[in-house]
Amino acid sequence: MMLRKIRVVLFFAAVLLTAKGFSQNNYNVDFYIHDLDDTIIYIESYCGSKTEISDSVKVSKDGSFRWRAVDYPMGMYMAKNAKGDMFSFLLDKSKSFSIEIYATGEFFVKNSPENDAYLLYQKENRKCQEAMTFYKIDVKQKPEQVDELRKNVLAIIDSFEVFQKSFYATYPDNLITVVAQGMNQTAPSYFFDGDNVKKGMEQEYMTYYRQHYWDNFRFDDSRILYTPYFIRQYNNYISEITLQDADTVCKAIDEFIAKADSKGGREYADYIIAWYLDNLHRLPFSFNEVIYAHVADKYLKRASAYLYPSVIDFHRQNIEKIKPFLPGKMMPNLVLTDFNGVKHSLYTLKNKYTVVYFFSTSCESCKKNLDDLKNFYKDDKDKYDVEIYSIDIDPDYAMSKARQQAAPFDWIVVHAYAEELEHYNFNLDHTPELYVLDANKRILNKTAIYDHVKQSIENDYNSKNK
Numbered sequence: 001m002m003l004r005k006i007r008v009v010l011f012f013a014a015v016l017l018t019a020k021g022f023s024q025n026n027y028n029v030d031f032y033i034h035d036l037d038d039t040i041i042y043i044e045s046y047c048g049s050k051t052e053i054s055d056s057v058k059v060s061k062d063g064s065f066r067w068r069a070v071d072y073p074m075g076m077y078m079a080k081n082a083k084g085d086m087f088s089f090l091l092d093k094s095k096s097f098s099i100e101i102y103a104t105g106e107f108f109v110k111n112s113p114e115n116d117a118y119l120l121y122q123k124e125n126r127k128c129q130e131a132m133t134f135y136k137i138d139v140k141q142k143p144e145q146v147d148e149l150r151k152n153v154l155a156i157i158d159s160f161e162v163f164q165k166s167f168y169a170t171y172p173d174n175l176i177t178v179v180a181q182g183m184n185q186t187a188p189s190y191f192f193d194g195d196n197v198k199k200g201m202e203q204e205y206m207t208y209y210r211q212h213y214w215d216n217f218r219f220d221d222s223r224i225l226y227t228p229y230f231i232r233q234y235n236n237y238i239s240e241i242t243l244q245d246a247d248t249v250c251k252a253i254d255e256f257i258a259k260a261d262s263k264g265g266r267e268y269a270d271y272i273i274a275w276y277l278d279n280l281h282r283l284p285f286s287f288n289e290v291i292y293a294h295v296a297d298k299y300l301k302r303a304s305a306y307l308y309p310s311v312i313d314f315h316r317q318n319i320e321k322i323k324p325f326l327p328g329k330m331m332p333n334l335v336l337t338d339f340n341g342v343k344h345s346l347y348t349l350k351n352k353y354t355v356v357y358f359f360s361t362s363c364e365s366c367k368k369n370l371d372d373l374k375n376f377y378k379d380d381k382d383k384y385d386v387e388i389y390s391i392d393i394d395p396d397y398a399m400s401k402a403r404q405q406a407a408p409f410d411w412i413v414v415h416a417y418a419e420e421l422e423h424y425n426f427n428l429d430h431t432p433e434l435y436v437l438d439a440n441k442r443i444l445n446k447t448a449i450y451d452h453v454k455q456s457i458e459n460d461y462n463s464k465n466k
Contacts, residue, residue, distance in 0.1 A: 027069040032100040044078040049231045075226025128160040182217035219265025246290035273299045286446040332424040336414035339401045356435040357390035361400045366432045
């Protein structure tokens with residue numbers, strides 16, 4: 001498939017949110033919402049990937065909802081009722097303003113030029129979104145009119161794009177404009193043949209695109225963090241245009257943090273550091289643990305400025321537990337006893353690959369997809385020269401022994417209590433956990449998903465047998 005030029009045309013959804021954060025201000029906002037029977041509305045907010053109900057507002061005697069917002073950052077917010085989202089608005093430079101809004105989408109704003117412009121944008125955007133929705137419905141109902149329907153909807157989209165360009169030029173500091181420009185990535189014309197990337201230049205184009213991905217982003221404007229769009233743009237950068245190799249992802253993270261720091265965006269860099277520290281330590285996969293250990297090693301001292309000392313201590317201790325079991329490290333020589341009293345040493349296995357499988361007889365997750373592991377062992381044992389060394393860590397020894405005797409696995413099965421494994425520096429707080437080892441008992445991968453086992457072995461086998 002021909003790679004097309006990456007083109008950003010923003011159709012902002014009506015859901016625009018925010019959360020309490022760094023640059024905080026006090027606001028007085030009066031909402032006049034017509035045709036609403038509710039006596040309470042809610043204010044929803046964003047901060048990066050976090051969404052929360054930040055406040056609730058009761059109706060006043062005159063029918064308005066008077067919100068007194070204390071210590072709120074500039075950004076996008078959503079007014080909601082019990083049924084769901086109603087309309088979004090901005091907290092920005094204007095500290096005291098009112099918004100009158102109708103179910104039709106018509107609105108009147110007093111004392112807030114930024115909201116007057118923003119709601120105008122939302123109104124035009126909604127028309128375009130509705131046209132595209134009805135187009136999809138009409139095409140199904142009137143397929144014979146598809147050409148005319150397409151022509152009509154393209155005219156509406158073109159009209160909205162003209163409106164967008166005019167809006168961005170007229171309101172260069174409006175948050176919608178700042179977000180849109182930050183998400184706009186361009187590349188030199190020599191990459192393209194019309195709208196398509198020239199054949200043979202696809203990889204070079206993607207490399208350029210990733211390197212210049214953040215060129216237009218306003219790191220010095222913290223408002224973007226308090227919208228849904230920053231985290232979407234970051235996730236696209238990390239997940240879609242960065243090779244999904246842990247070392248490459250670590251490099252991309254470093255490049256983002258360096259760029260944010262150099263452009264006055266320390267708030268964005270610190271948010272990303274905190275996000276990785278907060279989330280990745282819970283995910284028992286080598287891919288995530290390599291990234292987590294990298295971020296903790298490189299940025300933990302910096303994070304101490306905004307994390308509690310106890311949290312910093314947790315991460316310091318946690319990475320020391322993780323490091324011995326990262327890819328490339330030697331697996332400890334497990335010497336454990338099976339249910340017949342026979343000891344089995346991991347290092348005596350001379351296969352090209354070994355799967356070390358921690359499970360529990362009473363663990364439902366361990367049973368899930370177990371047939372896949374059995375089939376893999378049956379079908380591919382000889383092809384890849386693989387052996388499985390499994391450790392049942394269920395505290396009910398009698399039940400584990402009965403299970404093994406009733407339905408024995410074809411591979412090695414030993415038993416160990418969790419405290420026995422601490423001798424080998426294992427701190428297992430979950431099952432299943434699987435390690436894939438090479439012939440030298442070096443770790444290739446750690447995972448909790450059986451499919452990853454086969455993929456890891458196949459990848460390594462293919463790389464060595466090209």
